[in-house]
Amino acid sequence: MDAKYWDSKYETEDYVYTKLVNRFVKEYCEPLTPGTAMDVAGGEGRNTVWLAQQGWRVENIDFSQKALDKCLSFAEEEGVAGFVDTNCSSALDFEPNETPVDLAVIAYLQINQADLKTAIKRVASHIKPGGHLMGVWHSRDNLEQSFGGPRDPEVLPNPELLAEYLAGEGFEVLDCRNRDGQIQTREGLKPSVTAVMFARKLG
Ligand SMILES: C[S@@+](CC[C@H](N)C(=O)[O-])C[C@H]1O[C@@H](n2cnc3c(N)ncnc32)[C@H](O)[C@@H]1O
Numbered sequence: 465m466d467a468k469y470w471d472s473k474y475e476t477e478d479y480v481y482t483k484l485v486n487r488f489v490k491e492y493c494e495p496l497t498p499g500t501a502m503d504v505a506g507g508e509g510r511n512t513v514w515l516a517q518q519g520w521r522v523e524n525i526d527f528s529q530k531a532l533d534k535c536l537s538f539a540e541e542e543g544v545a546g547f548v549d550t551n552c553s554s555a556l557d558f559e560p561n562e563t564p565v566d567l568a569v570i571a572y573l574q575i576n577q578a579d580l581k582t583a584i585k586r587v588a589s590h591i592k593p594g595g596h597l598m599g600v601w602h603s604r605d606n607l608e609q610s611f612g613g614p615r616d617p618e619v620l621p622n623p624e625l626l627a628e629y630l631a632g633e634g635f636e637v638l639d640c641r642n643r644d645g646q647i648q649t650r651e652g653l654k655p656s657v658t659a660v661m662f663a664r665k666l667g
Contacts, residue, residue, distance in 0.1 A: 470528035474508060481507055483538060485514035486571050488600045488643065492662045494518070496596060499566030504555050504587050505573040509535025509548070516544035520567065523549045525558050555583040564592040570599040574619040581629040588633040593667030597635065599626065603642050603659035611654035612647035626661045635663040 474480060489511045498519035503512040506524035508531050515522045516539060524535050532550040539548040549561055555570075556579055568587045573580065584599070591597055602613030604620035614620060621629075623640045630637065639662040647656040 467527040471530040474528060474530040474534060479508050479510065479534065479538070481510055483510050483513070485511055486600060488658065488660050489569055489571055489598060490514065492598045492639075492660070493567065493569065496567060500562055501567040501569065502560055502565050502587070502590065504558075504568060504570045504583065506535065506569070506571070507531045509538050511569055511571055512548055513538050513542055513544060515569070516547035517542065521547050521549075521562070523551055523561055525551045525553055525555065525560065527552060527554050556586065558586065560590055563590045564595065565590060566592055566595045568595075568597050570597075572601060574602060574614050576618050577621065577625065580621060584626070584629040585633060588630060588635065588665070591665045593665050595665050597630070597661070597663045597665070599661040601626070601659045603657040605642055606657040610657045611649055612656045621659055623659050623661070626659060630661070630663060634666050636666055637661065637663045
């Protein structure tokens, strides 16, 4: 799915992924001391704005300009626009405005696995020693065990693959596993498996 697809998906007044921070992003990032952050594939900015509200200076790097425009409006609404920067670029070859950073978040970047590996390695290279990487994805294990998310296994990592992509980049993996979530379906709440990776750069 290219940037055009995402621009047209976001061409609505509504916030497609809501304005509410992802619960795993909140859980892992809330205890950290605010500094500089990048939200890679940050979309309409639910996590970017939440981080800014916690005192982080955040760059949302996404290849959809429409997403970034909505992120900035949301940040203005919340009075944190001064803490938010946007960068319309691909996760595969972006050049951040600020580097290295204390924290990088990647939430639901569901792209083919070769590209995801490239993106993770690129993001990892822009994190300071002692800084953190927090990522969250619909898990490949969701396909068999649960509901929601993409159905193409190629865009679904699992914890083993995520740890493999980060290997060799100088990180201590603090947590990398499937977590249970729930999604709303027409038949009510159903289980959903989410892959989460939280790691700290050594040094
Ligand atoms: C499912 S949305 C998630 C948005 C946001 N992280 C969230 O949790 O609300 C996926 C986002 O990834 C972006 N994206 C997909 N492929 C990308 C790529 N190769 N480079 C940059 N952004 C990409 C899309 O534009 C979209 O905003």
